[in-house]
Amino acid sequence: MVLEEKVEFDNSKLNKWKKWALKGDMGVKGYRIVEGAYGSRVDKIEKRRYMVVERPHGVVYQHSYGLLSRFYEGLLNKKLYGTKCPKCKLVYLPPRVHCWNPKCKLEETEWIEMPLEGEIVTYTIMAFAATPFLKDLPFILTYVKIGNSCTAVPLQLREVNPLNVHVGLKVKVKFVDKPKGDLMDIYVVPAEKPKPPKRSKEEEERLKKDLKIVEEWVKKHFPKEQ
Amino acid sequence: MKIAVVGAGMTRFDRPRRELQEELVAQAFKNMMEDLPELDIKKDISAAFYSYFSDHLEQQLCMHWIIHDYLGLSSKPAYRVESGGATPIDAIINAYTFIRAGLFDLVLVAGWEKMGELDTAKVNEFIAMASDTDWDYPVGGYYSGYYATMEVRRMHLYGDTEEDLAKVSVKNHNNATYNPYAHWRAKNGTKKITVGDVLNSRLISYPYRIMNVAEVSDGAAALLLASEKVAKKFTDTPVWITGIGLGTDSMRPGDRTGNPAWVGLYPEDEAVWPEAETKPLSPYPEMANFGSFRVAADSAYKMAGIRNPLKELDFAELFNPYDGVEISAYEDLRFCKRGEGKKLVREGTTERWGELPTQLSGGLYGQGHPVGATTIGQAVTIFWQLREEIPKKWGSRNAQMQNPKRALLQGHGGTGTQAGVIIFER
Numbered sequence: 161m162v163l164e165e166k167v168e169f170d171n172s173k174l175n176k177w178k179k180w181a182l183k184g185d186m187g188v189k190g191y192r193i194v195e196g197a198y199g200s201r202v203d204k205i206e207k208r209r210y211m212v213v214e215r216p217h218g219v220v221y222q223h224s225y226g227l228l229s230r231f232y233e234g235l236l237n238k239k240l241y242g243t244k245c246p247k248c249k250l251v252y253l254p255p256r257v258h259c260w261n262p263k264c265k266l267e268e269t270e271w272i273e274m275p276l277e278g279e280i281v282t283y284t285i286m287a288f289a290a291t292p293f294l295k296d297l298p299f300i301l302t303y304v305k306i307g308n309s310c311t312a313v314p315l316q317l318r319e320v321n322p323l324n325v326h327v328g329l330k331v332k333v334k335f336v337d338k339p340k341g342d343l344m345d346i347y348v349v350p351a352e353k354p355k356p357p358k359r360s361k362e363e364e365e366r367l368k369k370d371l372k373i374v375e376e377w378v379k380k381h382f383p384k385e386q
Numbered sequence: 387m388k389i390a391v392v393g394a395g396m397t398r399f400d401r402p403r404r405e406l407q408e409e410l411v412a413q414a415f416k417n418m419m420e421d422l423p424e425l426d427i428k429k430d431i432s433a434a435f436y437s438y439f440s441d442h443l444e445q446q447l448c449m450h451w452i453i454h455d456y457l458g459l460s461s462k463p464a465y466r467v468e469s470g471g472a473t474p475i476d477a478i479i480n481a482y483t484f485i486r487a488g489l490f491d492l493v494l495v496a497g498w499e500k501m502g503e504l505d506t507a508k509v510n511e512f513i514a515m516a517s518d519t520d521w522d523y524p525v526g527g528y529y530s531g532y533y534a535t536m537e538v539r540r541m542h543l544y545g546d547t548e549e550d551l552a553k554v555s556v557k558n559h560n561n562a563t564y565n566p567y568a569h570w571r572a573k574n575g576t577k578k579i580t581v582g583d584v585l586n587s588r589l590i591s592y593p594y595r596i597m598n599v600a601e602v603s604d605g606a607a608a609l610l611l612a613s614e615k616v617a618k619k620f621t622d623t624p625v626w627i628t629g630i631g632l633g634t635d636s637m638r639p640g641d642r643t644g645n646p647a648w649v650g651l652y653p654e655d656e657a658v659w660p661e662a663e664t665k666p667l668s669p670y671p672e673m674a675n676f677g678s679f680r681v682a683a684d685s686a687y688k689m690a691g692i693r694n695p696l697k698e699l700d701f702a703e704l705f706n707p708y709d710g711v712e713i714s715a716y717e718d719l720r721f722c723k724r725g726e727g728k729k730l731v732r733e734g735t736t737e738r739w740g741e742l743p744t745q746l747s748g749g750l751y752g753q754g755h756p757v758g759a760t761t762i763g764q765a766v767t768i769f770w771q772l773r774e775e776i777p778k779k780w781g782s783r784n785a786q787m788q789n790p791k792r793a794l795l796q797g798h799g800g801t802g803t804q805a806g807v808i809i810f811e812r
Contacts (some may be wrong), residue, residue, distance in 0.1 A: 186445070196404040200397040200413045201566040203781065210404035217445065225520065250644065250667075254521050261646040281643055282542070282673055284534035285592035286527060290511040293526035301527040301591075303535055303640040303673065310644025310667045314525045314532075322592075327542040342524045363548060370589035 177220050184218025225341075227257040230271055235345040238335040240276060242309055243269035253309040276333040277351060278306040285322045285367075287374045295382040298374045300325055304348055306333065316347045323367060324354040389485050390617035390624035391810070392492075393418045393425070393610035394769035396762070399569040399754025402502030403604035407438075407449060408456035410606035411496050414759075415457055418608045422620055427458050430616075432490040434464040437477035437497030438758035442512040444500060453496065463490070470516040470799025471705060473497070474607075474761035475806035479630050481611045482808075491613045492620075497763075498606035499756035509602050513757075516800055518638050527591070529707065530599060532639055532801050534591035537710030539674045541593065543660055544725040546713055548593050552584035553731050554709040555597050555751075561738060562748025564785035567763070569603045569754030593710075600707040603754035607762035609769070625772050628792075629690030629809035633681030635671065639801045642673050652680065658724040671718070676711065676802035679718035683796070683807045687720070690792075690809040696721045696735075699809075700790040701743045701771065703764035705797045706750050712736075715796060719807070738785075746771060746785065761797035765808075768793045772812040 191213045198208040225232045234241040242253035247264045253274055258266040283302040286293070293299070300322055303312035315333075317325060331348035339345035359367070395418025397403075397410050405413070419425060434457075436450035446452070450466040467477040474497045481493040501509050514528035522532060540546045556579055562568040563576040579597070587597040610620070617624045636642055644667040650656075655670035671677030683695070692698045702719075706712040713727035721742060722730055730736055736744040747753040747767035750760060770779045772793060776786035791812060798805035 194404065196402075197400070198405065200395075200417050202398050202400070202568075202572040203566045208404070212404070215445065228520070248646070250646070254638065254641070263646070281640070282535040282539040284527065284531055284538055284594075285589075286531055286534075287589040287591060288530065289507075289526050289591075290514065290528050291507045294507065296526070299526070301525060301531045301535060303643075305643065311638075312640035312643050312673075314522050314527060314535075314638075314640055316525060327539070343521065344524055344526075357542075366585065367589075367592070370592075374589065 174220070181218040181220045184216040186215050186217050188213045189216060190214040228255060231255050232341045235335070235339045236341055238339065240274045240306070240333060240346065241271050242274040242306070244272050245269050251307065251309045252311055253306045253313050254311065274309070275307040278304040278331055278333065278348065280317070280325070280327055280329040280331060281305055281312045282327055283317065283325050285325070285371070287370060295378060297378050298322060298371055302348065304331060313343075315343070317349070318347050319349040320354060322371060323364065324356040326355055326357045329354055387486055387488075388614040389482050389627045390612050390614065391609055391627065391765070391769055392612045392617050392620040392624050393422045394608070394766040395420070396567050396607035396759070396766045397605060398567045398572055399601070399603040399605035399756055399759070399763065400572040401569065401602060401604050403500065407444065407498050407500055407606070408453050410500070410604070411453050411498050411608065412456065414496065414606040414608040418610060422610070424620055430492050431459060431462060431494055432492050433462055433484065434459055434494040434496065435477045435481045436464065436466045437474040437495065437762060438466070438499055439468065439470060439473050440499070440512055440757065442515065443504065443509065445503070453498070457494075457496075459494070469804050471707065471757055471760070472797055472799035472804040472806055473758050475795065475797030475808065476632075476804075478609060478611070478762065478765065478808060479632065479806055482627055482630055485611055485613050491616045493611045494608065495611060495762060496606065496608045497759040497761075499758040500604045501602045501756060502604045506602055522638055522640075529801070530591040530594060533708040533711065534594050536639055536673050536801065537593055537708065539672070540710055540714065543663065543674050544728065546710060546728050548585065549581065550713060550728045550731045551593060551598050551709040552581045554706070554712050555584045556581055557737055558706070558745040558749040558752045559597065561746055562752025564780055564782045565748050565753055565767070566780055568748045568752055569601045569605075570748055570752045594708055597751070598709040600750035600755040603756040605754060605756035605759045605763065607759040607766050609762055609765055623773050623812065625769050626811045627808055628811045629686035629688070629692070629807070631682035631685030631689070631807045633678035633805045635676070635678040635802055637800065637803055639673050642668065642671060644668060648677060652677075655724045670724070675714050675724065676718045676798065676805065678798060678802045678805035679715055679796060679807070680720075682805045683719045686794075686807040686809050690811070692809065695719060695794070696742055698792065699742055699794050700792050701746055701787060702794040702796070703747055703768055704744055704749065705761060706745065707755065711802075712744065712749070719794070719796065743787070746787070761795065765795055765810075768795055768810050772810060
C-alpha cells in the first residue's frame with residue numbers, strides 16, 4: 161500500500177539549504193585564547209586562560225503541518241480558514257482540529273472560511289527582535305480576533321503610524337503577493353481611522369525619540385534594505 | 387512529613403562565563419558545601435535532579451549525565467527536568483515530591499545554563515522555540531513581543547503605566563547591587579539607578595525597555611533537600627518547605643481570550659472587568675494576568691496554611707522576565723486584588739523597606755537569568771535570608787532582613803504557561 165504520495169511541491173530552494181546544513185557540522189572553524197574570570201563571587205575573582213572555539217551547526221527540518229495543513233494550503237491560495245466545533249459552536253483561529261472545550265471531549269471540528277476582518281486585542285511596537293526580523297524594525301505585533309473566533313492570532317499590523325495603534329482597532333486581513341506557507345503570509349491593516357491611546361506629552365515625545373533611534377539603527381545596519 | 391532545605395550555594399551569574407557547565411555547577415556545589423562539613427557525598431546523597439533549559443543553547447543533549455559523574459555521583463538515581471523557564475522550580479518540586487514519597491532522604495537539585503555561546507538575537511530565537519513554533523514564533527515577536535502585548539493589555543484594562551514598570555526595575559536593580567553573585571553587579575558595579583535611567587534606556591518592545599527585561603546570563607546554583615529524619619544531621623537551622631503548588635495555562639497567549647477550561651474557576655476575578663470593554667469568553671486570566679501563578683499559589687497557600695499572603699509572608703522572590711509580570715504576579719499571588727498590582731508599586735509595598743519586599747536577590751535582570759539556574763539561585767537567596775546569613779554570604783549587613791520567618795518563591799515558563807510556587811519557613 162502506498163501510504164504517501166507527493167501531490168504538489170516547491171523545493172526550488174531546498175538544495176541550497178541542504179548544502180548549508182551539511183556544512184554546519186559542529187566541526188571547529190576557528191579559535192581564540194582569552195584571559196577571563198574564575199570564581200563564584202564577583203568580589204573574589206581570579207584570572208584564568210580559556211580557549212574558545214567556533215562551532216557552526218546547521219539543520220533543515222522536514223516539518224508536517226499535520227491536520228492543520230488545510231489552513232496553510234489555504235494561505236497559499238489566499239484563503240483564510242478557521243474551525244468550528246459542531247457541538248459547542250466555538251470558532252477557532254488559530255484553528256483546532258479537536259475542540260478544546262472540556263465538555264466536547266476533543267470533538268473533531270469543521271473547517272470554515274473566515275472573514276478577512278477583525279479587532280485588535282492587544283499589541284506591541286517591536287524595537288528589537290531576533291535575527292530574521294531586525295531589518296523590519298520597528299514593526300507592530302498584534303493579537304487579533306478574526307471574525308467571531310473566541311481566540312486571538314498573532315499578526316503584524318502594517319500601514320499605520322505606531323503611535324496611533326490601540327486596543328480595539330478594527331482591522332482588515334491582507335495576503336502578501338507570494339504566500340509561502342506560514343503565518344507571515346497574512347498581515348492586518350486598519351479598517352478604520354485609529355483613535356490614538358491617551359499619552360502624556362512626555363510619554364509621546366519619548367516614544368517618538370525611541371522610534372527614531374530604531375529607524376537610524378536599521379538604516380546603519382541594513383543600508384541595502386532602504 | 388516535613389521536607390527541609392539543608393544546603394544552598396551558587397556561583398555568580400554573569401556573561402560570558404568561560405568555565406564549562408560542569409565547572410560552574412562544581413563551584414555552586416562547593417559553595418554549598420562550605421556549610422555542610424558533615425556531608426559525605428558518596429554515603430549521604432541519595433539522588434539528584436537536574437535543571438537546564440535548552441539543548442540548543444548548550445549544544446549538548448543529556449548534559450546532566452556529564453554533570454552527574456563530574457560531581458562524583460555516578461550510580462545514584464538522577465534525571466533531568468525540563469519545562470522552559472519553569473525548569474528550576476519544577477526540579478525543586480520533583481526533589482520535594484520524591485522525598486515526601488519516602489523514596490529518598492537527601493536529594494541534590496542543581497541547575498545551570500550557559501547562554502553566552504550565542505549572540506543575543508540568536509539566544510532570543512532559541513528561547514522563542516519554547517513558544518508555539520507554528521503560530522507565535524513566525525510573526526517575529528518572540529518572548530519580548532509576547533510579554534509586551536500582555537502588558538499593553540494590562541495598561542489598557544487596569545492603567546499600569548511605563549513609570550510603574552520603571553519603578554519595579556529600579557527596585558530590583560538596586561537590590562542587586564548588594565549581591566556579589568548578581569549579574570547586574572558584575573557588569574555595572576554598585577551604583578544605584580533611577581526611574582529616569584530606565585525610561586531613557588533603549589526600547590525593546592513597547593512598553594518594555596532594556597532595563598525592564600531579563601538578563602541573558604551564564605551561571606549555576608544548587609540546593610540540598612532532606613527528609614525530616616536526616617535534616618538535623620547536616621544543620622541545626624534547616625529551612626522548611628511548607629507548601630508547594632503547580633499550575634498551567636495555554637501554550638499561546640492569544641488563546642487565553644477564549645479558553646473554556648478557565649471559565650468559572652475564579653468568579654471574583656472574572657467580575658473585575660471595565661464596563662466599556664467587551665467581556666471575552668474567559669475573562670480571567672485572559673491575556674492580562676497569569677492564571678497559572680494563581681493555581682500554583684492557591685495550593686501552596688493551602689498546604690502552608692496561609693490565608694493572607696501580604697501579611698503572612700515576609701518576602702518573596704518572583705520570576706520576572708519582564709517587569710509587568712511582577713505587577714501581575716502581585717495580583718495572581720493574591721498580594722492584592724486583580725488590577726491593583728500597580729498600587730503596591732506606587733505605595734512602595736514591595737520595596738526592601740516595605741511590607742512585603744520582592745526580589746531581594748535582584749530578580750531576573752538583577753541577579754540574572756541563566757534559565758536552568760535562575761529560580762534555584764533565587765531559592766539560595768531565600769535560604770541565606772531566612773538563616774540571616776546575608777552579612778556573611780554577601781558581605782552586606784544592610785541587605786539582611788530583620789528576623790524573616792517565611793518566604794515565597796515563584797517560577798514559571800513560557801508566557802506563564804507553566805508555573806510553580808514554593809513556601810519556605812525557618
